Amino acid sequence: NAGVMQNPRHLVRRRGQEARLRCSPMKGHSHVYWYRQLPEEGLKFMVYLQKENIIDESGMPKERFSAEFPKEGPSILRIQQVVRGDSAAYFCASSPSQGAFGNTIYFGEGSWLTVV
Amino acid sequence: GQNIDQPTEMTATEGAIVQINCTYQTSGFNGLFWYQQHAGEAPTFLSYNVLDGLEEKGRFSSFLSRSKGYSYLLLKELQMKDSASYLCAVPYQAGTALIFGKGTTLSVSS
Numbered sequence: 124n125a126g127v128m129q130n131p132r133h134l135v136r137r138r139g140q141e142a143r144l145r146c147s148p149m150k151g152h153s154h155v156y157w158y159r160q161l162p163e164e165g166l167k168f169m170v171y172l173q174k175e176n177i178i179d180e181s182g183m184p185k186e187r188f189s190a191e192f193p194k195e196g197p198s199i200l201r202i203q204q205v206v207r208g209d210s211a212a213y214f215c216a217s218s219p220s221q222g223a224f225g226n227t228i229y230f231g232e233g234s235w236l237t238v239v
Numbered sequence: 240g241q242n243i244d245q246p247t248e249m250t251a252t253e254g255a256i257v258q259i260n261c262t263y264q265t266s267g268f269n270g271l272f273w274y275q276q277h278a279g280e281a282p283t284f285l286s287y288n289v290l291d292g293l294e295e296k297g298r299f300s301s302f303l304s305r306s307k308g309y310s311y312l313l314l315k316e317l318q319m320k321d322s323a324s325y326l327c328a329v330p331y332q333a334g335t336a337l338i339f340g341k342g343t344t345l346s347v348s349s
Contacts, residue, residue, distance in 0.1 A: 127281075156336050156337075158339075164341060165326065165339045165340055165341035165342050166282065166326065166339040167339075168331065168336045168337070168338055168339075171335050171336045178335060179331070179335050179336060181331075182336075214281060214282070227272075227284045227287065228272075228284075228336075228337055229284070230274075230281040230282045230283070231281060232280065232281045233280075233281055
């Protein structure tokens with residue numbers, strides 16, 4: 124049973140370009156979470172999605188960042204006009220139902236974004 | 240809102256026992272999670288406590304006191320491979336996503 128799949132694993136973008144990070148949840152999981160981890164810092168919650176719905180985006184920066192989880196296909200975290208401060212590891216996680224009520228949340232291997 | 244505190248770093252030697260503490264403040268409690276994260280890798284689930292007391296799972300045990308807002312992760316018979324960051328997490332106030340502490344970096348030496 125494949126785990127949470129993220130791609131690309133490593134992405135380099137120039138300032139001002141767009142970054143798209145993809146996440147396929149574990150089989151049977153319909154809930155997806157995105158986290159950002161800056162060097163020497165903890166995991167910061169960004170957004171929680173179900174299929175076609177954003178449930179909680181309280182951790183998302185107001186500008187340049189967006190996320191979706193379409194009916195078909197992976198969840199996508201999109202960062203427009205990237206800046207150096209966006210350089211970080213972006214982790215996706217999934218759970219079978221509403222997370223954090225005794226449901227374990229499983230993480231993908233992460234996507235490392237470097238903005239040059 | 241949530242607030243989670245853990246020590247930043249700890250060191251120990253192979254074969255020893257180490258206790259990693261976590262204090263938390265949360266509006267509405269729905270359990271506490273511990274994850275392990277090796278450098279450059281994904282966090283992996285270790286334990287989940289929702290009731291007070293000690294949960295033992297092999298070399299790792301996790302303890303919870305809801306009245307004190309306190310948990311600890313106990314690692315026994317330490318091995319070099321236990322060198323990692325240990326993350327304490329509680330559900331977000333809406334009971335959905337997990338909010339993580341900054342993690343405790345454990346270094347195990349021979």
